[in-house]
Amino acid sequence: MSNSSLHMTLDIPCASEFVGVARLAISGVATRMNFNIEEIEDIKISVSEACTNVIQHAYGNITNQDSQRIYIQSTIYDDYLEIIVKDNGEGFDTDMLGTDEQKEKSHEKFGLGLGLTFIKSLMDDTSFSSQKGQGTTIKMIKKAPVLDL
Amino acid sequence: MSNSSLHMTLDIPCASEFVGVARLAISGVATRMNFNIEEIEDIKISVSEACTNVIQHAYGNITNQDSQRIYIQSTIYDDYLEIIVKDNGEGFDTDMLGTDEQKEKSHEKFGLGLGLTFIKSLMDDTSFSSQKGQGTTIKMIKKAPVLDL
Amino acid sequence: MVVGFSVEIEEKQNIPIVHINGEIDIYTCPELRKKLCELIDNGSRKLILDLENIQYIDSTGLGTIAHTARAIESENGQIFVISSKNQIKKIFKVSGLEKKNITLCDTETSALKELS
Amino acid sequence: MVVGFSVEIEEKQNIPIVHINGEIDIYTCPELRKKLCELIDNGSRKLILDLENIQYIDSTGLGTIAHTARAIESENGQIFVISSKNQIKKIFKVSGLEKKNITLCDTETSALKELS
Ligand SMILES: Nc1ncnc2c1ncn2[C@@H]1O[C@H](COP(=O)(O)OP(=O)(O)O)[C@@H](O)[C@H]1O
Ligand SMILES: Nc1ncnc2c1ncn2[C@@H]1O[C@H](COP(=O)(O)OP(=O)(O)O)[C@@H](O)[C@H]1O
Numbered sequence: 001m002s003n004s005s006l007h008m009t010l011d012i013p014c015a016s017e018f019v020g021v022a023r024l025a026i027s028g029v030a031t032r033m034n035f036n037i038e039e040i041e042d043i044k045i046s047v048s049e050a051c052t053n054v055i056q057h058a059y060g061n062i063t064n065q066d067s068q069r070i071y072i073q074s075t076i077y078d079d080y081l082e083i084i085v086k087d088n089g090e091g092f093d094t095d096m097l098g099t100d101e102q103k104e105k106s107h108e109k110f111g112l113g114l115g116l117t118f119i120k121s122l123m124d125d126t127s128f129s130s131q132k133g134q135g136t137t138i139k140m141i142k143k144a145p146v147l148d149l
Numbered sequence: 150m151s152n153s154s155l156h157m158t159l160d161i162p163c164a165s166e167f168v169g170v171a172r173l174a175i176s177g178v179a180t181r182m183n184f185n186i187e188e189i190e191d192i193k194i195s196v197s198e199a200c201t202n203v204i205q206h207a208y209g210n211i212t213n214q215d216s217q218r219i220y221i222q223s224t225i226y227d228d229y230l231e232i233i234v235k236d237n238g239e240g241f242d243t244d245m246l247g248t249d250e251q252k253e254k255s256h257e258k259f260g261l262g263l264g265l266t267f268i269k270s271l272m273d274d275t276s277f278s279s280q281k282g283q284g285t286t287i288k289m290i291k292k293a294p295v296l297d298l
Numbered sequence: 299m300v301v302g303f304s305v306e307i308e309e310k311q312n313i314p315i316v317h318i319n320g321e322i323d324i325y326t327c328p329e330l331r332k333k334l335c336e337l338i339d340n341g342s343r344k345l346i347l348d349l350e351n352i353q354y355i356d357s358t359g360l361g362t363i364a365h366t367a368r369a370i371e372s373e374n375g376q377i378f379v380i381s382s383k384n385q386i387k388k389i390f391k392v393s394g395l396e397k398k399n400i401t402l403c404d405t406e407t408s409a410l411k412e413l414s
Numbered sequence: 415m416v417v418g419f420s421v422e423i424e425e426k427q428n429i430p431i432v433h434i435n436g437e438i439d440i441y442t443c444p445e446l447r448k449k450l451c452e453l454i455d456n457g458s459r460k461l462i463l464d465l466e467n468i469q470y471i472d473s474t475g476l477g478t479i480a481h482t483a484r485a486i487e488s489e490n491g492q493i494f495v496i497s498s499k500n501q502i503k504k505i506f507k508v509s510g511l512e513k514k515n516i517t518l519c520d521t522e523t524s525a526l527k528e529l530s
Contacts, residue, residue: 016439016440016441017441019439019440019441020437020439020441023439023470038500038501041470041501044470045470045472045505048439048440048470048472049472049473051440052439052440052472052473052474055440056440112473112476112477112480112509114473114476114477114509115473117473117508117509118472118473118505118508118509121508122508
């Protein structure tokens with residue numbers, strides 16, 4: 001089944017004042033899928049965390065502000081919502097996730113290393129890919145509510 | 150001044166359930182500009198009217214559902230918000246706007262010919278361009294609130 | 299927050315009061331249109347539409363109200379729209395619909411008074 | 415609707431109660447952080463954060479609370495967070511912050527009782 005007819009793309013600046021825009025747009029999509037209020041909150045937080053990571057980590061040494069963007073894509077499938085948050089930033093070595101070195105770095109930057117933990121615990125499936133110099137992509141899936149008929 | 154750092158693009162399917170998503174995203178942007186509640190309502194209605202027009206009129210004889218999209222762009226400038234709503238539909242002859250023939254057509258389609266009237270009266274500036282076979286673009290501007298300092 | 303859309307019908311003094319909740323746009327309009335058609339098919343010629351609890355309405359919603367009003371116009375049908383919100387009054391004014399058999403009222407009480 | 419963000423401070427039993435309104439995210443956090451730093455700089459070691467009227471909070475908000483708690487930990491400082499919402503309780507649980515000098519309470523009354 002082709003689902004590009006239920007596909008949305010949002011392209012926002014890598015700036016903290018636009019994270020709320022991403023949250024609002026995605027909550028609009030989620031509402032159309034009959035997710036309940038708590039599930040919509042889970043989705044909003046996860047998208048925010050992914051955007052926040054882009055703002056905090058993705059474009060560290062890249063100075064051209066205009067090219068610093070966050071791409072949010074969502075596709076509605078019969079039984080799940082797929083969300084992709086993508087950047088064209090520096091990328092990073094995903095092997096270092098969970099290591100002491102990463103935790104230390106997180107703390108330096110005022111973070112708690114909670115962003116990815118939140119996404120993993122609030123969404124049903126998460127996959128992460130990153131390439132140095134290419135950028136980072138996080139894909140998350142939330143299962144659609146099973147309706148009582 | 151380059152403002153692409155304050156530029157947002159939203160690409161949604163040409164489907165009625167996504168008009169609310171456009172409304173939510175644009176209200177998020179407008180909030181960041183300190184528009185008041187009434188101005189944000191004006192902006193939401195105008196964007197909805199433009200999207201509704203795309204759904205009702207743009208892709209009449211085009212059968213490939215996947216390519217039927219609505220593109221919403223917004224750019225924050227110092228003293229105004231610019232919003233563009235674009236489609237790649239059939240386009241139409243803008244000279245017919247306001248004619249009896251158009252009014253009759255509107256009524257047939259359950260419309261009142263109110264969409265563009267609303268946009269013009271709720272926004273500060275509106276411009277419309279359409280080319281047969283190419284699609285339609287509507288550009289609207291809402292002046293930023295003057296802050297009492 | 300996006301609120302669910304609902305249309306509920308109550309009757310007072312033999313007049314159906316249509317309470318609408320949520321956002322009236324191209325997505326939700328078909329449901330509203332269906333309910334209004336049912337009322338007219340069942341013989342109602344005076345209707346009260348309560349818009350106090352809607353979060354949003356645009357030309358699609360006004361179009362639905364206008365078409366309903368037009369359908370009952372020849373039989374002296376009338377629609378009273380309840381809304382105290384400035385934004386809604388404003389777009390009714392822009393639309394020019396109020397001249398016809400559509401009347402805006404601030405409260406349910408004043409709508410019922412006008413109808414009795 | 416997007417609600418404006420505000421942080422207001424009230425004092426009861428000599429304890430500052432920080433009432434937060436709106437959404438706590440990467441955009442609004444700096445303002446919250448600033449207010450919390452001011453309180454600590456002025457000598458407060460016990461704080462109540464009232465999250466009853468926030469519409470949203472994520473790891474950025476929890477990070478700010480955690481950093482504040484850590485700053486006063488060595489002086490027996492404590493933060494009481496008021497929230498009756500399940501969603502907020504859930505993310506506090508996921509974050510593991512509750513183990514430290516941060517306590518979740520359902521109401522202001524119970525927070526004040528714990529502190530006295
Ligand atoms: N989009 C991204 N670009 C570059 N690095 C990232 C990105 N997202 C996450 N990271 C890396 O993964 C680490 C873990 O992220 P996270 O769990 O959200 O914790 P925190 O943001 O608090 O450090 C970050 O510290 C950062 O090094
Ligand atoms: N995106 C579009 N694509 C093609 N035609 C359009 C588009 N937008 C508007 N139109 C044309 O302009 C007319 C006037 O639009 P409008 O004022 O919104 O009234 P209504 O939608 O009620 O007919 C429409 O009837 C239609 O013929």
